Every structure is written in structure tokens, then in C-alpha cells.
Amino acid sequence: xxxxxxxxxxxxxxxxxxxxxxxxxxxxxxxxxxxxxxxxxxxxxxxxxxxxxxxxxxxxxxxxxxxxxxxxxxxxxxxxxxxxxxxxxxxxxxxxxxxxxxxxxxxxxxxxxxxxxxxxxxxxxxxxxxxxxxxxxxxxxxxxxxxxxxxxxxxxxxxxxxxxxxxxxxxxxxxxxxxxxxxxxxxxxxxxxxxxxxxxxxxxxxxxxxxxxxxxxxxxxxxxxxxxxxxxxxxxxxxxxxxxxxxxxxxxxx
Amino acid sequence: xxxxxxxxxxxxxxxxxxxxxxxxxxxxxxxxxxxxxxxxxxxxxxxxxxxxxxxxxxxxxxxxxxxxxxxxxxxxxxxxxxxxxxxxxxxxxxxxxxxxxxxxxxxxxxxxxxxxxxxxxxxxxxxxxxxxxxxxxxxxxxxxxxxxxxxxxxxxxxxxxxxxxxxxxxxxxxxxxxxxxxxxxxxxxxxxxxxxxxxxxxxxxxxxxxxxxxxxxxxxxxxxxxxxxxxxxxxxxxxxxxxxxxxxxxxxxxxxxxxxxxxxxxxxxxxxxxxxxxxxxxxxxxxxxxxxxxxxxxxxxxxxxxxxxxxxxxxxx
Numbered sequence: 270x271x272x273x274x275x276x277x278x279x280x281x282x283x284x285x286x287x288x289x290x291x292x293x294x295x296x297x298x299x300x301x302x303x304x305x306x307x308x309x310x311x312x313x314x315x316x317x318x319x320x321x322x323x324x325x326x327x328x329x330x331x332x333x334x335x336x337x338x339x340x341x342x343x344x345x346x347x348x349x350x351x352x353x354x355x356x357x358x359x360x361x362x363x364x365x366x367x368x369x370x371x372x373x374x375x376x377x378x379x380x381x382x383x384x385x386x387x388x389x390x391x392x393x394x395x396x397x398x399x400x401x402x403x404x405x406x407x408x409x410x411x412x413x414x415x416x417x418x419x420x421x422x423x424x425x426x427x428x429x430x431x432x433x434x435x436x437x438x439x440x441x442x443x444x445x446x447x448x449x450x451x452x453x454x455x456x457x458x459x460x461x462x463x464x465x466x467x468x469x470x471x472x473x474x475x476x477x478x479x480x481x482x483x484x485x486x487x488x489x490x491x492x493x494x495x496x497x498x499x500x501x502x503x504x505x506x507x508x509x510x511x512x513x514x515x516x517x518x519x520x521x522x523x
Numbered sequence: 524x525x526x527x528x529x530x531x532x533x534x535x536x537x538x539x540x541x542x543x544x545x546x547x548x549x550x551x552x553x554x555x556x557x558x559x560x561x562x563x564x565x566x567x568x569x570x571x572x573x574x575x576x577x578x579x580x581x582x583x584x585x586x587x588x589x590x591x592x593x594x595x596x597x598x599x600x601x602x603x604x605x606x607x608x609x610x611x612x613x614x615x616x617x618x619x620x621x622x623x624x625x626x627x628x629x630x631x632x633x634x635x636x637x638x639x640x641x642x643x644x645x646x647x648x649x650x651x652x653x654x655x656x657x658x659x660x661x662x663x664x665x666x667x668x669x670x671x672x673x674x675x676x677x678x679x680x681x682x683x684x685x686x687x688x689x690x691x692x693x694x695x696x697x698x699x700x701x702x703x704x705x706x707x708x709x710x711x712x713x714x715x716x717x718x719x720x721x722x723x724x725x726x727x728x729x730x731x732x733x734x735x736x737x738x739x740x741x742x743x744x745x746x747x748x749x750x751x752x753x754x755x756x757x758x759x760x761x762x763x764x765x766x767x768x769x770x771x772x773x774x775x776x777x778x779x780x781x782x783x784x785x786x787x788x789x790x791x792x793x794x795x796x797x798x799x800x801x802x803x804x805x806x807x808x809x810x811x812x813x814x815x816x817x818x819x820x821x822x823x824x825x826x827x828x829x830x831x832x833x834x835x836x837x838x839x840x
Contacts, residue, residue: 497658
């Protein structure tokens with residue numbers, strides 16, 4: 270009898286590209302998304318990279334990518350496959366908006382299906398900036414969480430994770446399986462080469478309608494208005510250091 | 524009846540100022556009863572410190588041997604255990620609260636609102652999205668328990684002088700053993716804390732080396748200021764990661780912020796836009812930092828900073 274494959278599940282989200290300067294709709298109903306470039310959430314790209322590096326070191330047999338998104342988000346999954354992952358799961362939402370807790374419930378279903386020893390996600394998506402889904406998945410799964418990771422070291426049964434916290438760098442040891450969320454300095458994701466993009470087109474991609482997983486969208490939180498942030502007034506320019514110092518003194522700041 | 528449970532952040536026997544800010548946020552809920560929960564191993568001075576915060580009606584000290592280290596995996600079941608009667612459960616939106624609260628929310632089957640910047644009513648809150656480039660108003664269905672993290676830069680600290688009753692209970696929650704603390708490599712603590720300092724001096728990529736970054740420390744020490752850094756400076760290795768100011772680092776609201784050699788990428792500006800006075804020193808007159816600066820000067824930082832130090836010295840003689 271062979272051992273079951275040692276599998277890492279990486280959850281990714283498609284978001285407005287981080288280089289896009291977003292604009293709020295004049296009627297306050299949200300952010301303009303028409304024609305805006307969409308990309309994999311940068312923290313999630315780091316998560317994919319980390320999973321691939323673990324596999325390349327011999328620490329895993331398979332990297333499976335999952336996303337919860339509308340049908341047209343398949344290209345985002347293909348990009349992650351082109352980075353080197355083996356296969357992908359696409360939970361198709363068809364317009365339903367999922368709050369983090371509902372997303373975590375969906376991911377728990379995928380965890381039950383795939384039995385990974387590690388789930389890696391970005392610490393937050395740069396659209397809603399919630400920073401919740403990984404922790405919620407860990408709670409629902411009743412497993413450890415190591416958030417904001419800047420270093421991950423694995424043994425067969427544990428992960429030693431260095432975390433970026435306000436007080437400095439905290440190191441935790443967690444039993445596997447576990448959930449890890451990535452911070453910016455964990456790694457630098459690789460560039461995808463053209464042959465990999467071609468190869469990714471034929472990698473297995475399974476679609477699962479949201480309805481088939483038995484998770485209802487949570488309607489308890491509604492966004493009622495979206496506004497641009499209050500702007501700061503442009504201040505004064507001073508010509509030299511003496512004038513700068515005089516201005517600081519006048520305002521009682523030095 | 525609005526009842527708010529505030530989860531205290533503390534370390535080394537001291538209450539973090541983020542807790543006082545979270546209490547102040549809770550006070551903006553009309554007629555709220557505010558209970559601060561402090562998770563300790565027992566006999567900690569932190570409960571008494573929390574009892575002094577204005578607006579707090581009661582302090583609940585929850586003791587368990589596992590509370591020596593404030594880990595989300597072991598705290599969350601204890602928070603869930605005491606949170607049942609409360610309408611709202613708040614913690615600061617620091618790395619402590621960001622790590623812990625979603626785990627709590629999942630255990631309570633409650634939605635979480637992250638980074639709350641203002642409270643309009645028991646059910647209506649405002650929070651930033653897209654790195655602060657848009658602000659949303661969210662409405663939560665009445666009768667839903669609300670878990671939230673509070674954006675500390677948006678609230679003043681609650682005043683002292685309170686005298687709330689402290690109640691101590693031993694936790695009976697079943698706690699997992701799957702998560703173990705190993706070490707904390709703390710940042711140097713000989714300067715004011717970046718998150719709460721009234722003055723912050725930050726350096727950017729233009730410093731061009733860790734050696735040159737010492738210029739920033741020199742000016743900061745003259746002004747009794749904390750030191751920050753842009754992401755570019757941190758990524759280049761000129762400053763440690765815990766000094767990073769910005770959306771992916773620390774969001775701060777000091778009285779005075781001096782940005783030295785920082786161009787002002789949007790993610791950095793997000794971290795400083797609540798500062799009272801922003802001063803920018805940069806050689807590029809087109810740098811975006813000047814669009815938000817109250818006082819700007821175009822020039823070489825390696826000339827301006829030493830000149831500024833001399834003027835400060837001279838004014839004190």
C-alpha cells in the first residue's frame with residue numbers, strides 16, 4: 270500500500286491589480302471595475318510560490334490551487350498552474366458575494382475533499398483588506414494557524430513559522446495539518462515562462478458550482494455606501510532648512 | 524442593551540495603548556456597557572490597569588496557564604467562552620487582534636468587520652478598503668453578534684481615572700496543544716513605540732544604505748521621536764521590518780511625521796494620512812509625498828537633515 274500523496278492546498282483570489290489606482294463610482298455604489306486589470310492577489314501569489322518551493326525541496330507531492338470566483342476567473346487559476354502547480358479547483362460563484370466566513374466554509378469543504386497537510390493563503394486580499402479567511406478556516410477546521418509568515422520550516426509532522434508581528438518577529442511551532450498565511454517578505458514569486466503558460470492550459474481544472482457544496486452566502490453584512498477618502502490639503506513649500514525650522518517652531522513641533 | 528466586550532492587548536505586565544483606543548471606540552456606541560477581558564496566568568497588574576480606563580464598567584480577568592503567551596489558537600476558545608452574552612466583541616486592529624479575532628468570529632458564527640474607523644450606530648460602521656483608497660459604510664443585520672477590529676489610528680486613547688470592578692475567573696475552555704510559542708525577537712525598545720509615538724521620523728530608499736539610515740535615528744533621538752521606514756527602505760535592508768509604515772506595515776497617526784527621502788507610494792501614504800502635520804524632505808519636487816505634505820522642502824536630505832539638527836541644537840542653548 271502506498272502512502273496518500275502529501276498535498277498542499279493554496280487558496281487564491283482574483284483582485285484588481287495592485288498597480289491600478291482605483292476609483293469610486295460617483296453614485297457611491299462601489300468601486301469601478303469595468304475594464305480594470307485583474308490579477309492574482311499579491312499575497313496569494315506568495316502563497317503559491319511558497320507551496321511550490323516546499324514541493325521542489327521534496328516536502329510535498331502535489332500543489333493544488335483553489336479559488337472561489339465567477340466563471341471568467343479561470344485565467345487566474347491557469348496563471349497559478351503556469352507557476353508550477355499540478356491542478357486546480359474552481360468554486361464557481363455566479364454573482365454570489367461571499368463574506369470571509371462563508372469563503373472559509375467553502376474552503377473547509379475543499380479541505381475535507383483534498384485532505385491537505387498544509388493550507389497556504391495570502392494574509393489578506395488587497396480589495397476588501399479583511400485579513401480573516403485563513404484564521405476562520407483554521408478555526409472551523411480546528412487546526413493551528415500561523416499568520417503573517419515570513420519564514421516557514423517543515424518537518425514531517427510540524428511547521429516552524431516566523432511571523433511578522435508589531436513587536437518584532439515571533440516564531441511558533443504548529444502541528445500539521447495547519448493553515449499558514451503569508452506576509453510580503455516570505456519569498457519573491459517567480460516569473461512565469463511562456464512554455465509553462467502553454468503547458469498550464471492542459472493541466473486538470475475541476476469546476477464545482479457553489480450550490481453543490483452546501484454553503485449559503487452570508488447576507489448579514491451589507492455595504493451601503495462607498496466613498497473616496499477625505500483628501501489632505503496641499504500645504505506649503507519652504508525654500509531652505511532655516512525656513513523649515515522656523516515653520517516647525519511656529520507650529521510648536523520642535 | 525448594547526454590551527461590548529473589549530479584548531485587551533498586553534505584554535510584560537503592561538496594557539498596550541491599543542486597548543485604551545479600542546475602549547474609546549466602544550464608548551461611541553450610545554449607552555454601551557463596556558467590559559474589558561484580560562487573559563492572563565493570574566496575578567497580573569494588567570487587569571488593574573484596564574480598570575482605570577474611562578468608560579469601562581467591569582474588567583473580566585480570565586486566567587489559564589496557557590495565557591503566558593497570547594496565541595490565537597489558545598485565546599480564541601476562551602474569548603468565545605466569555606463572549607456569549609455580548610452584542611459586540613472588539614479588539615485593536617494590531618497584529619494581535621488581526622490574528623485572533625477572525626478565529627473568534629468563526630467560533631461564534633459571527634461576521635467580522637476589520638479595521639473599523641468610525642462607528643455610526645450599533646449596526647452601522649465605516650471601514651477602509653483598497654488600502655484606504657475607498658471608505659465603505661457597512662450595515663449589519665440587527666440582532667447579529669458583531670466581531671470587529673478597531674483601527675487604532677482613528678481613535679484617541681480612553682482617558683484614565685476610572686475605577687471599574689475586577690472580576691477573576693479561571694477558564695474552563697478546552698484548549699488545543701497543537702500550537703506552541705518558540706521565541707519573540709523583539710525590536711529594540713530604546714526609542715518610543717512607533718504605533719503610539721507623538722512624533723515619527725521616517726526614512727526611505729533615498730538613504731541608500733543602512734549606514735546612512737543612522738541619520739534618521741540621530742534626528743529622531745534629538746526630537747524624542749520614533750523611527751519609521753518606507754517599504755522600499757525595509758526591502759532594501761536599511762531598516763528592520765517592524766519599522767515599516769504603510770498599508771502593509773503600521774498605520775500611524777502622530778502629531779508630527781517627517782518623511783525623509785520617501786517618494787510617497789500610495790501604500791505608504793495610506794499609513795500616514797491621519798498624521799496631524801506631515802513634513803516632506805525630498806530631492807524630487809514631483810514626488811507624490813508633496814501632495815499630502817503640510818510643509819515640504821525640495822533638496823538633498825544629506826544636507827538638510829544635518830542643518831536641521833544644528834538649528835535644533837542652537838535653539839536649545
